[in-house]
Amino acid sequence: MMKEKEKLIIETGIKLFATKGFTATSIQEIATECSISKGAFYLYFKSKEALLLAIFEYYYSRIQERVKEIDNQPLQPRERFVKQIHCHYDEISKHKEFIIMQVREHAIPFNEAIETFIRNMRVSSNLYYQRILMEIYGDAITPYIWDMTVMLQGIFHSFLELIIFEVTELNLDHLSHYLLKRADDLVKGLTGSDPEKEKPILSTDAMNKLLAEKVLHPQKTKRDLLAAIDDAKERFYDHPKKEDITITLEVLEEEIKREESRAPVIQGMLANFSSFPELTDLKSLIEEFFFAEKK
Structure with missing residues (x-):
């Protein structure tokens, strides 16, 4: 059963994403609106993407519950x-x-x-x-x-x-x-x-x-990669090695934004991810986008 705090975060996320947009809304803003700490947010959702998925599931389950009531x-x-x-x-x-x-x-x-x-x-x-x-x-x-x-x-x-x-x-x-x-x-x-x-x-x-x-399935785009990088920055907000990984993420971000992204630069930056298991999914996503055909 969904906890009240979890439901509050989901409903707040729906409201803020609707008014400001997914990309422009930060985890800190969601936490502040819910009167909780950023750390408390991460007790329920590991990322903004995880919250978005929870919103979809929450929203879909509401429809399904009403449909089942009619079935009965x-x-x-x-x-x-x-x-x-x-x-x-x-x-x-x-x-x-x-x-x-x-x-x-x-x-x-x-x-x-x-x-x-x-x-x-x-x-x-x-x-x-x-x-x-x-x-x-x-x-x-x-x-x-x-x-x-x-x-x-x-x-x-x-x-x-x-x-x-x-x-x-x-x-x-x-x-x-x-x-x-x-x-x-x-x-x-x-x-x-x-x-x-x-x-x-x-x-x-x-x-x-x-x-x-x-x-x-929806096809991957550079916009998806940039959103995932933005989410990673949020997750490393209070990390002891925040400065090291933020520099890597910002270089990747700028390179992905280029019309012709340079593969060697991207590969070099991804090598820095080896010390951060939290970024395994992001690394796989970027590798699949740029290098899948070469494997």
Whole structure:
């Protein structure tokens, strides 16, 4: 069970990241806002990236809890689908400022744990749509179940973008029913066509492969490396050898910012990491970005 202090840090992080952005918000600012010391922050989260992951998990778990509550209600599949779609839109709209800030500054850093979370969230979403569509429409749509899943999610996310960026005022109840009716239209069109002429685009095997492939992961960028270096500086704020490692990190930072980064300089700086096991993940991240193809 989540501790109250941990929840406070997460909710404070959401607020500050939404107003200032992930990169511009320091761990010290989060700690000050929570009325705790910087050391106390590290008792709960080892880095700002770890806090960001915890925010994603906290946020996602809130949605899942509401969805499960609806699952436990004595509802027909169609009614349950409408309520759950409404629930997703409602929860996301409550934190759209946080989402907008992450999108605008491309703040989500490359991190194996965050990648795994995003992949699992996508897989979970696909499996949810597959399950609920089968409950609503039955075996008749089995050949087209993955096509339906992908198309309906596309419609859902298109309207979600409008909600997040406030392009127009949308009635969530009407929108949720509207999505179900569009699903009805898709099913009518697919099941009423000649299966020989209207073969499904996605087979079960193809979709399983797609869900497993790493192409679904966000690609690493120099922005990710710079964010990770910034986080490392925060972690070494009170370290006895802060000055030594800060110089190395700053040289790396400037080199990565160059249009043509010099590999020998980067390799030389990474050699200084050998005395700091806390930087193993950062070293691996930089090596993979610059030298993976040469290995």
